[in-house]
Amino acid sequence: MKGRNGLVLLLLVLGIAVASYLFWTQWQKTEGMPDGLILANGRLEGDRYTLASKFAGRVEELLAREGDDVHKEQVVVRLDDRQTRAKLEQARSALEAAEAQLAAARKKLGILRQQIPLKIDTARADVAHAEAALQAAKSRAHQTRKDAKRYRELTKTGAVDRYAADQAELAWEVARADLATAMAALEQAHKRLAEAELGREEIHAREQEVAAVAAQKRQAAAALDEAQSVLDDLEVKAPVAGTVTTRIVDEGEVVSPGAPLLTVVDLDRLYLKVYVPEKEIGKLRLGLEARIYTDAFPDRPFEARVRYIASRAQFTPKEVQTPDERVKLVYAVKLYLEENPDHRLTPGLPADAVIRWRDGVPWEPPRW
Known part of the structure; x- marks a missing residue:
């Protein structure tokens, strides 16, 4: 009987101890930070x-x-890019063609810029030469006219023979023909100068042609960039390391x-x-x-x-x-x-x- 009571007491003590421990651990958990x-x-x-x-x-x-x-x-x-690569090659060929056209147009423009001033200078020199020739023709015509008139007067008085007067008249006619030729030559020289000066308009037109070809080149370059951009976008890339x-x-x-x-x-x-x-x-x-x-x-x-x-x-x-x-x-x-x-x-x-x-x-x- 005493042994049974002792066992009960021992179990009671153990139960209290376990309960106390559980309470303590739970209290620790719920105590908060x-x-x-x-x-x-x-x-x-x-x-x-x-x-x-x-x-x-x-x-x-x-x-x-x-x-x-x-x-x-x-x-x-990476997405299928065969069609895009074909378009890229087309765009690259178009750009190369535009670059060649632009180079040729610029070369022609450069030649014109050298030729036209030379033509204008030559035409101006021709005008100056024609003006000088006209002035000389005018002087000869004036002098031969005076000579012919004087010989006619002298022929009437018998101071000179008829042959000398005829030669003076002939010289005046030749001088008048030379004067007409000099005047026509001066007119032609002025026309050639005007034509040469039209070369400036030709330069301007060639400059516009170069600008148009340059625009075509830029358009071809933009098409190439667009095709390259599409090709690049067919490769999906990671935006960050991860x-x-x-x-x-x-x-x-x-x-x-x-x-x-x-x-x-x-x-x-x-x-x-x-x-x-x-x-x-x-x-x-x-x-x-x-x-x-x-x-x-x-x-x-x-x-x-x-x-x-x-x-x-x-x-x-x-x-x-x-x-x-x-x-x-x-x-x-x-x-x-x-x-x-x-x-x-x-x-x-x-x-x-x-x-x-x-x-x-x-x-x-x-x-x-």
């Missing part, structure tokens, strides 16, 4: 980029798949413009989006230190900083655990990881965060 630390939780997210093509086409090569790391400007999808998280297409599929092909997440720019209660948000400011804990690495906290604080409150999102919490007003806060060693963390992982808003408070792991 020290003043200076704020506890929050959420899921890891990252800057997500959905890659698409600007043009329709058939997927020729798929150069990246889920889980592949890609660097910035790396080609990840990891492919989603692949939507396979090789051989025909895609439409803007259709999503791959999703790339920058694993070096991950952040934990948490929701802080309205009564706690006043303690936070940008740049505060934080530590992030995950179930995958429970003993490895990851350093982070507060980089974003929402300016407006909202009701707690539905994914938060309890209905009571979902009716509270909270503020979204983003905690950007300082680093992601070996890219261990990926978007979608649930995580807890401890934010230190008061300097000097020792860090403690999260306690819910």
